[in-house]
Amino acid sequence: MTVIAHISDLHVSTADFNEDIFMQAATEINRLQPDMIILTGDLTDHGYYNEFEQAKRYLEVFEAPLFAVPGNHDSRNLGYQSFEELIGEKSWKLTLGDEFTVIGLDSSSPDENKGHVGTPQHMWLEHQLDECVINEQFSIVALHHHVISIPQTGRERNVLSDAGDVLKTLTTHEVDLILSGHKHVPNIWRINDTLAVNAGSLCSSKLRGKNKNSYNVYNITDSEIEIFLNIVGGEKFLFGKFPRNTL
Numbered sequence: 001m002t003v004i005a006h007i008s009d010l011h012v013s014t015a016d017f018n019e020d021i022f023m024q025a026a027t028e029i030n031r032l033q034p035d036m037i038i039l040t041g042d043l044t045d046h047g048y049y050n051e052f053e054q055a056k057r058y059l060e061v062f063e064a065p066l067f068a069v070p071g072n073h074d075s076r077n078l079g080y081q082s083f084e085e086l087i088g089e090k091s092w093k094l095t096l097g098d099e100f101t102v103i104g105l106d107s108s109s110p111d112e113n114k115g116h117v118g119t120p121q122h123m124w125l126e127h128q129l130d131e132c133v134i135n136e137q138f139s140i141v142a143l144h145h146h147v148i149s150i151p152q153t154g155r156e157r158n159v160l161s162d163a164g165d166v167l168k169t170l171t172t173h174e175v176d177l178i179l180s181g182h183k184h185v186p187n188i189w190r191i192n193d194t195l196a197v198n199a200g201s202l203c204s205s206k207l208r209g210k211n212k213n214s215y216n217v218y219n220i221t222d223s224e225i226e227i228f229l230n231i232v233g234g235e236k237f238l239f240g241k242f243p244r245n246t247l
């Protein structure tokens with residue numbers, strides 16, 4: 001079984017970041033011993049260089065390999081440069097054994113809230129996904145902005161501006177999991193054979209209604225994908241269970 005922890009929207013800052021909740025979440029995730037941690041953006045609140053320095057120190061608490069994409073907040077105030085310097089590449093591809101491919105996309109634009117994948121990155125994505133189909137790999141695509149509107153999040157303003165085209169590429173290539181954050185509300189949408197899963201905010205006080213800080217855990221076996229919603233310091237429950245999409 002492959003175990004992936006999905007965290008999002010830390011918003012490291014002097015205002016809305018809760019260190020105690022972060023440390024609690026990190027302890028829980030380290031105890032789970034996941035194969036990897038995927039962080040879908042908004043590591044910082046303003047994209048300030050010192051927020052990235054702090055975020056980098058916090059992320060070092062995690063024991064599993066962690067891969068992050070930037071969010072809209074990370075691309076403020078030249079944060080897109082700080083992200084590359086202190087965290088890593090903004091878009092990337094990694095493979096886990098012969099069977100898994102994880103692709104990270106940068107959906108952020110400098111000082112803008114709306115998301116955008118853009119033509120060059122989209123073409124690169126298509127090429128990578130063609131290879132996943134040929135090699136029959138389990139494929140995961142991580143990006144900050146949601147590709148489909150999330151319920152209970154009010155007026156839609158920030159879905160990807162090229163969501164239709166991106167969604168078509170992801171679903172026609174039968175991507176297994178699309179992982180996003182941004183709205184701070186956990187959710188699962190199933191479109192054809194693709195699951196689009198949103199994570200809540202791990203440790204920011206920017207929460208909607210009665211939502212609590214949370215993270216998602218994916219247990220992936222040859223036959224199924226179990227998705228757990230873990231409330232930090234609280235209940236852990238099965239959020240969804242789906243048969244594996246066998247090509």
Ligand SMILES: [Fe+2]
Pocket residue numbers: 009011042071073182183184
């Ligand atoms: Fe956020």
Ligand SMILES: [Fe+2]
Pocket residue numbers: 042071072073144181182183
């Ligand atoms: Fe965001």
